[in-house]
Amino acid sequence: MRRTKADAEATRQKILNAAERVFYAKGVSNTTLEEVAKAAGVTRGAIYWHFANKTDLFLALYDAVPLPQEDMIAREIETEASDTLAIVESATVDWLETLARDEQRQRILAIMLRCDYDSDMSAVLVRQKEIDERHDAVLELAFARALERGQLQANWTPASAARALRWLMMGLCTEWLLFGRRFDLAAEGRDALKRLFTSFRTIQPAESAA
Template sequence: MRRTKEESEKTREDLLNAAVRIFSEKGVARSTLDEIAKAAGVTRGAVYWHFENKTQIFEALHERLHRPFVDMILEDLEKDHPEPMVQLRDLCIQIMLDLEKDEQRQQTLILFFMKSDYSGDLAPYKDKHREKKAESMRLFKRYIEKAKKAGKLNTQADPELLTQCISCFMKGILFEYLDNPEGFDIENKAPKLISLFFNTLELEKH
């Protein structure tokens, strides 16, 4: 029974991995379940065992991308760190270093970040994915609020604005890396860039 469950979970992961490749190559609208099944090395029936349609696969891919990220932040927020902004800096660096080691995550990010226009059947998912993004932003904001409460930031510092600044900066690094992984040494550059950015936030203490 356990083996059957493990096999089922592996099949689901294989289907999601295959879907990333097919969706990226052809677009979600022009992709078919048959193509995804063939790329995963399974039958069409195996696809329907796990997913009703392409949009359900699309949503499952986004959840697989989003949920571990949120869980990572929630676990980190449980730690009692004396310097919340340093804690947030280290988290941002770790996110980038983990990405460099995870090709599937890279390909999924490219799909959602660069190749999805949320048209047609995908339109209803645009607001859902925006809400998930907002969830991540709220979690980042908690670090800044902790820092401000602990006197580590200027009392006039705007947590909302700083959260948006960090989000935009991280997106910039992501785009540069995903657009040209061979030409952007994320393992070397990301820690330096992120540290430089957070050093500028030291000005907010005064």
């Protein structure tokens, strides 16, 4: 019986779902394509029909759920809104709140954090570097606009502010995902971001009494 495009896409999604489960349980390096095929209920040939190798499968899984950098790039932080810092802060808070309730996103990010990026997985690091560079460029533009508008304190440069924000976000997510979710990610993250953005903001002079 001839396979339709919908059949092929359904098989591909079954493989991705199985890879997510097995990679999360065993780690990428310790998982074989035979194990993924068994979990998906397909043959190894079906996997090779859709994916060249395990790295290709991992990259497809990587692309299946937007990660912090991609989510934040999608935000309109380069708009002409009056409070640029508020746009960036809101985008990061929203992303943490989404992560806190989205179990699939949690699994995929945890898989990435646990992965041993040896020579076979070096393509993933290349992809991550590209995303980081795009993300940092957009954030630096937003912080540069905040600086131009007198919103960013002079002791912060756009580049240093972008790096500090990325380090805070990755630190929060890494500790939460890899060490037992020991704190409320959304609440603690919101508070940490508020403190960081307070340090970014210029102190507006009080209006003189009439």
